[in-house]
Amino acid sequence: MRIDVVTIFPGYFDALELSLMGKARDRGLIDLHVHDLRDSAHDKHRTVDDTPTGGGAGMVMKPEPWGAALDGILVGAGAGSDAASEAGEQPLAEPAAEPLIIFPSPAGEVFTQAMARELAHEQHLVFGCGRYEGIDQRVFEEYAERGRVRLVSIGDYVLNGGEVASIAMVEAIGRLLPGVVGNPDSLVEESHEAGLLEYPSYTKPAEWRGRRVPDVLLSGNHAAIDAWRHEQSVERTRRVRPDLLGD
Numbered sequence: 001m002r003i004d005v006v007t008i009f010p011g012y013f014d015a016l017e018l019s020l021m022g023k024a025r026d027r028g029l030i031d032l033h034v035h036d037l038r039d040s041a042h043d044k045h046r047t048v049d050d051t052p053t054g055g056g057a058g059m060v061m062k063p064e065p066w067g068a069a070l071d072g073i074l075v076g077a078g079a080g081s082d083a084a085s086e087a088g089e090q091p092l093a094e095p096a097a098e099p100l101i102i103f104p105s106p107a108g109e110v111f112t113q114a115m116a117r118e119l120a121h122e123q124h125l126v127f128g129c130g131r132y133e134g135i136d137q138r139v140f141e142e143y144a145e146r147g148r149v150r151l152v153s154i155g156d157y158v159l160n161g162g163e164v165a166s167i168a169m170v171e172a173i174g175r176l177l178p179g180v181v182g183n184p185d186s187l188v189e190e191s192h193e194a195g196l197l198e199y200p201s202y203t204k205p206a207e208w209r210g211r212r213v214p215d216v217l218l219s220g221n222h223a224a225i226d227a228w229r230h231e232q233s234v235e236r237t238r239r240v241r242p243d244l245l246g247d
């Protein structure tokens with residue numbers, strides 16, 4: 001999967017060099033490209049923001065730098081025209097898959113494990129990280145007409161920009177790619193995977209500060225263990241997230 005990120009704070013994405021995502025990149029499972037939006041702001045002061053038309057507090061991100069940055073990525077992704085196709089022959093390579101542009105936004109559809117699973121099948125994701133009070137609306141309109149755009153929220157709270165939300169989504173999506181997580185079985189039993197919260201986990205020692213591991217987990221009876229774990233998931237979900245049970 002190719003991932004492009006556009007941001008005025010490229011340093012945020014150093015975090016994705018680490019650990020799991022770092023390994024995924026080293027193994028070519030994720031091809032991450034981070035672009036500084038200011039490189040696409042061609043005025044003398046590399047301006048990316050201006051006052052909100054109609055008044056209001058704060059600043060809004062100008063459309064021109066976003067247009068230049070996203071065009072640069074999409075044209076590249078469109079694989080442009082290579083010599084073969086210009087010569088009218090069949091293009092040699094598979095035509096690149098159309099990128100999906102994700103703009104993190106407090107006003108977006110809420111990101112879920114189901115959406116992470118869906119997006120893990122994409123060939124090319126582009127994350128547009130806004131800052132200030134957001135991005136000029138015409139950017140979303142322009143690219144929604146030309147391709148696929150989704151505004152996505154990672155929860156009902158306001159961050160200072162889209163970078164942290166993008167990192168969260170890249171991690172949630174990236175870990176679902178085949179080969180990224182060592183043991184794919186661990187992806188099946190996790191929280192939200194089956195629409196339930198995860199069961200409680202234990203490890204050695206069998207007793208710690210007078211607290212014992214539940215006997216069933218020490219029984220070696222895997223049918224009983226699976227049943228206990230499912231019941232724990234259902235009970236925890238009912239207590240903490242009844243909304244997930246559609247009750």
Ligand SMILES: Nc1cc(-c2ccc3ccn(Cc4ccc(CN5CCCC5)cc4)c3c2)n[nH]1
Binds near residue numbers: 105132133165
């Ligand atoms: N799940 C989640 C995602 C985000 C998120 C994502 C991108 C940006 C870009 C800028 N901001 C800060 C920010 C500050 C104030 C307002 C509210 N203003 C009221 C009038 C106009 C807008 C909106 C936005 C982001 C926040 N936050 N939470």
